[in-house]
Structures are given as structure tokens and as C-alpha cells.
């Protein structure tokens with residue numbers, strides 16, 4: 001605790017002159033700082049935050065089919081302590097660095113999860129079985145409801161659907177079934193070439209901001225104003241800031257008048273900020289489903305951006321999309337209420353429309 005506050009309070013500004021004044025003391029200080037950095041990192045500091053543990057991590061671990069009590073106990077054992085050491089923890093990458101200690105803890109947790117699954121005390125399942133247990137049927141029904149309530153969408157012409165960041169294509173194929181759409185009207189966009197003969201796949205070039213905008217313009221040449229229903233499921237946090245306006249702009253323009261765009265994201269509006277927690281969530285999937293963990297500290301910071309419900313809404317509106325309060329309602333709850341209700345990942349859906 002004291003060591004951490006020394007690092008935070010003095011930092012480079014005060015530590016450096018101090019070191020030149022007294023070589024012996026400097027050696028001691030650097031050693032202490034190095035050891036402290038080795039000890040903390042981000043995994044222990046994040047997963048041991050009481051607020052994060054109670055509202056997010058413990059429910060998520062139970063969801064994943066593991067004992068949350070066992071998981072938290074093993075985390076504390078591998079960390080070597082059970083309450084956070086950094087009293088200035090913010091949850092943002094700008095204030096914390098991943099270290100070798102994180103690798104040790106994550107690899108230890110991957111081993112622990114594997115043991116739990118091998119000895120039958122935890123459920124062994126794949127990510128697909130966990131994340132899409134019903135092959136996207138729930139989502140199909142959800143999107144169909146949004147497209148018909150409180151009124152039917154007014155877009156005309158043959159039904160066309162699109163998934164922005166479609167990954168394994170499970171979701172867009174579910175929509176294809178629900179809306180009985182032809183393959184040529186089932187658009188699946190991602191930054192890699194999706195191989196699935198039941199969709200029309202388009203690859204977006206994310207190598208630079210310009211290439212991104214250009215590749216979306218190319219897709220628009222044949223598809224502008226034609227899509228009735230577009231979705232994007234937990235993809236936007238992966239899009240870098242310089243490319244997000246192009247992505248929202250594309251979605252607004254690809255929609256037919258009277259079409260809708262449903263976006264699912266995680267709300268980052270609570271404290272501590274959930275950026276590091278959400279990045280660790282991606283890594284947790286490997287820990288639990290493949291019993292693997294990163295080997296380098298740099299692999300922990302995924303370069304993602306997590307905004308609040310209002311933050312996502314504002315960015316979409318800046319590119320012309322129009323928020324639909326009525327179609328965004330899920331079980332009577334708007335996006336912010338959904339996030340509060342869902343608690344652990346703060347998931348929400350938000351629906352935008354094109355046209356008046």
C-alpha cells in the first residue's frame with residue numbers, strides 16, 4: 001500500500017532527482033518499484049476490486065459454469081493478497097500497466113479452470129455452446145420483435161439484412177431463418193474473409209483509417225439504401241476511434257428508408273471504469289474454454305474502447321442515425337435500464353432508424 005502510493009505520488013518527477021542525490025537510496029527505490037510492479041499488474045488489481053467482484057466477476061464466473069467462490073479464492077492465492085493494493089485504481093489503461101505477474105496469474109487460472117473441468121466440478125463447454133446456446137434463435141426473435149413493434153418497419157423492396165462484424169455468422173444466419181431472406185440479401189461483413197456459402201460475405205480493410213473508409217465506400221456502391229435490418233453484436237468496442245465514424249456513417253447509408261440498425265454493446269458508465277475488466281473478459285474466454293492464457297503482458301491491452309450507452313448513442317447520431325426509443329425497449333426497458341438490470345456485463349441493445 002505504502003509502496004504503491006510512493007509510485008503514484010512521486011512518479012518520474014520526484015523520483016529522478018531523489019535518485020541522483022543518493023545512489024544507495026536510488027538502488028533501493030528502483031528495486032522496490034520493480035518488485036511492486038511485478039507484484040501488482042492489472043489482473044489482481046481488477047479482479048480483487050470489491051465492486052467489480054460483486055457486481056461483475058462473480059456472476060460472470062457462475063455463468064461460465066465455474067464456482068465463483070473457488071475462482072476468487074484461487075485468484076487471491078495466485079495474487080498473494082486478497083484486497084487491491086492500488087488505492088488509485090481507475091480501471092483505465094492509461095493509469096495501469098500489465099506485467100509478468102498478470103501472465104503468471106492468468107496462466108495459473110487457466111490451469112485451475114482445466115483441473116476443475118477435468119475433475120467434473122465445473123462444466124466443460126465450448127465458447128459457441130456458451131455464447132450461442134440456441135444457435136442465435138433468441139436474437140432472431142429479439143430483432144423480429146424490434147422490427148415489428150410498436151409498428152412494422154416501413155422499408156420496401158426485397159428484405160435485406162446485414163451483420164457488421166459478423167464473426168462466425170451464427171447471428172446473421174439466425175436472422176436469415178427468421179425473416180426468410182435469400183443468401184444474396186444476407187450480408188456478412190468482417191475484417192477477415194468469412195467462409196460461409198449461406199451468406200454474402202464482404203471483407204473490410206481495417207489496416208488504416210483511410211483503407212477502412214474506402215472499403216466501406218466500395219461495399220456501398222452496390223448496397224446503399226437497400227438494407228432493412230442491420231445488426232452489430234459486441235463489435236463496436238473493437239473499432240478504433242479513427243474508424244468508428246466511418247462505421248456508423250456506413251450503417252446509416254446502407255439502410256433503406258424505414259430500415260433499422262440494432263447494436264448490442266456493454267455499457268461503461270460505472271466506476272471503476274470497466275475498460276481493463278472488459279479487456280480481461282475477452283482473455284477470460286480463453287482461460288475458461290481453452291484453458292489458455294497470454295504469454296506476454298502486452299497482449300492484455302486490446303486497444304478497445306468502451307463507451308457508455310449515451311456515448312454510443314451520441315456517436316451514432318453524429319453520423320445521422322436516429323435513435324428509436326420505442327424499438328429499443330427490451331422487456332419494457334430502455335438501453336440504460338437494460339444495462340443496470342443485466343449488471344455483470346452491463347449488456348444492452350439500442351435501435352436506430354433511418355428516415356423520418
Ligand SMILES: C[S@@+](CC[C@H](N)C(=O)[O-])C[C@H]1O[C@@H](n2cnc3c(N)ncnc32)[C@H](O)[C@@H]1O
Nearest residue numbers: 164165166167190191206233234235238239240
Ligand atoms: C466479439 S466478436 C463478435 C462477433 C459476432 N458479432 C458475435 O457476436 O458472435 C467481434 C467481431 O468484430 C470484428 N471486428 C473487429 N474489428 C472490427 C472492425 N474494425 N470493423 C468491423 N468488425 C470488426 C471481429 O473480427 C469479430 O468478428
